[in-house]
Amino acid sequence: MATLTETKPAVALSNDEVLRYSRHLIMPEVGMEGQLKLKAARVLCVGAGGLGSPLALYLAAAGVGTLGVVDFDVVDFTNLQRQIIHTTADVGRKKLDSAADKLRAINPNVNIVRFDTKLSSANALELFRDFDMVVDGTDNFPTRYLVNDACVLTGIPNVYGSIFRFEGQMSIFATKEGPCYRCLYPEPPPPGLVPSCAEGGVLGILPGLVGVMQATEAIKLILGAGEPLIGRLLLVDALAMRFRELKLRKNPDCPACGTHPTLKKLIDYNEFCGIRGEEKPVETQMPSITVEELKQLRDAGNEPFLLDVREPHEYQICNLGGYLIPLNDLPKRVNELDPSREMIVHCKMGGRSAKAVDFLRQSGFTKVKNLTGGINAWADKVDPKVPKY
Amino acid sequence: MKVLIPTPLRQYAGKKDSVEVPGTTVGEALKNLTISHPDLKKHLYNEEGKLRAFVNLYLNDEDIRYMEKENTPVGQSDTLSIVPSIAGGKDDRVI
Numbered sequence: 043m044a045t046l047t048e049t050k051p052a053v054a055l056s057n058d059e060v061l062r063y064s065r066h067l068i069m070p071e072v073g074m075e076g077q078l079k080l081k082a083a084r085v086l087c088v089g090a091g092g093l094g095s096p097l098a099l100y101l102a103a104a105g106v107g108t109l110g111v112v113d114f115d116v117v118d119f120t121n122l123q124r125q126i127i128h129t130t131a132d133v134g135r136k137k138l139d140s141a142a143d144k145l146r147a148i149n150p151n152v153n154i155v156r157f158d159t160k161l162s163s164a165n166a167l168e169l170f171r172d173f174d175m176v177v178d179g180t181d182n183f184p185t186r187y188l189v190n191d192a193c194v195l196t197g198i199p200n201v202y203g204s205i206f207r208f209e210g211q212m213s214i215f216a217t218k219e220g221p222c223y224r225c226l227y228p229e230p231p232p233p234g235l236v237p238s239c240a241e242g243g244v245l246g247i248l249p250g251l252v253g254v255m256q257a258t259e260a261i262k263l264i265l266g267a268g269e270p271l272i273g274r275l276l277l278v279d280a281l282a283m284r285f286r287e288l289k290l291r292k293n294p295d296c297p298a299c300g301t302h303p304t305l306k307k308l309i310d311y312n313e314f315c316g317i318r319g320e321e322k323p324v325e326t327q328m329p330s331i332t333v334e335e336l337k338q339l340r341d342a343g344n345e346p347f348l349l350d351v352r353e354p355h356e357y358q359i360c361n362l363g364g365y366l367i368p369l370n371d372l373p374k375r376v377n378e379l380d381p382s383r384e385m386i387v388h389c390k391m392g393g394r395s396a397k398a399v400d401f402l403r404q405s406g407f408t409k410v411k412n413l414t415g416g417i418n419a420w421a422d423k424v425d426p427k428v429p430k431y
Numbered sequence: 432m433k434v435l436i437p438t439p440l441r442q443y444a445g446k447k448d449s450v451e452v453p454g455t456t457v458g459e460a461l462k463n464l465t466i467s468h469p470d471l472k473k474h475l476y477n478e479e480g481k482l483r484a485f486v487n488l489y490l491n492d493e494d495i496r497y498m499e500k501e502n503t504p505v506g507q508s509d510t511l512s513i514v515p516s517i518a519g520g521k522d523d524r525v526i
Contacts, residue, residue: 206517209438227516
């Protein structure tokens with residue numbers, strides 16, 4: 043079983059600590075020995091966002107002695123639906139400052155080590171070396187591969203969790219005997235696969251569910267108790283509330299942890315996104331119109347036909363009265379549109395509508411323009427009463 | 432057999448979370464899946480017709496890479512899970 047035997051137990055608990063951790067101490071699976079292991083443990087949380095919020099709170103409460111936090115981001119309003127370490131009053135503050143305040147408030151005995159930086163190939167190994175394990179609360183593929191590879195190279199476990207909408211994945215990677223993330227997915231998705239914006243979002247409690255399970259696994263690794271989630275991939279579908287477990291094997295041909303590893307140093311992948319569909323690059327000579335120009339046409343009573351290619355649930359948040367055909371439905375519903383009419387296409391920020399314009403032009407529509415910046419630009423520059431999302 | 436469709440791919444499978452397909456091997460079942468739901472094809476296979484590296488397939492709880500890959504025989508009561516890599520967070524923002 044993977045334990046952190048190299049961790050030197052802390053000398054003793056103060057009387058205050060004995061009282062604080064009494065519900066651990068009276069339980070044989072933790073006890074004084076386990077609580078001292080927790081106190082001696084050094085855990086690095088990468089990210090203080092959706093996953094990082096609940097897991098860091100619980101690790102601090104449990105008495106993990108040294109808690110490192112890496113984050114360079116700033117709290118914004120859209121974070122508050124799930125990143126429960128941050129409050130409304132923290133909007134605009136650094137996530138690191140906000141998180142450190144809450145963690146200290148929960149448990150002043152914890153040594154919070156702050157890293158106000160973006161994890162990169164230049165700093166990851168150095169950063170990881172001072173910790174016994176890493177808990178991966180990142181939100182993008184480049185950092186996930188970086189965390190995995192740095193864990194393999196420094197020989198410390200990676201407590202992994204990942205979320206999408208209402209589905210989560212969890213495992214422990216990069217233990218000596220177990221598989222790593224690259225055993226599961228040898229390479230990240232190619233940069234050509236960019237997200238289709240229509241399918242974003244995450245159920246706010248999902249990172250809570252997954253993050254708390256990551257914290258559970260981190261505590262178990264420290265204690266050397268129970269059956270760690272090594273060699274198993276736990277999948278959760280919060281909508282169905284169904285958990286499934288798949289077997290993971292250490293891949294002998296794994297580029298990172300196989301018998302003949304080819305990965306000797308860290309790679310900085312470019313920012314890219316997951317499995318969302320292959321998109322053609324947007325034509326640079328896209329005919330377009332600004333929100334100010336659209337406003338002028340509207341005011342003059344000359345507004346062309348407005349096509350909205352967002353999803354129906356986005357239309358409910360706000361709309362400009364456009365005719366709604368979601369981008370994915372456009373090919374089969376194109377006959378609803380009149381190619382002889384002047385047309386402006388919009389979405390949230392201009393990405394999907396550019397694809398729609400591209401498609402329409404290929405389908406013989408010649409008088410079609412993209413609304414630059416989408417409805418968000420309209421909210422910013424024309425009508426502040428329109429909500430941004 | 433039953434094929435479980437992961438959240439990111441449901442939009443290419445008529446929003447369904449599982450699809451019942453015929454087939455005696457994993458490869459056959461997948462082929463039938465992409466015939467009934469052609470939009471899934473480019474998300475599962477690359478231009479050379481090989482399974483994409485960031486999409487894993489599990490027959491029940493076993494990775495087909497450690498079985499007979501796409502030639503792995505399947506039965507009526509088996510479940511095939513498509514398990515893509517997901518990153519979470521940042522990528523999920525609607526842009």
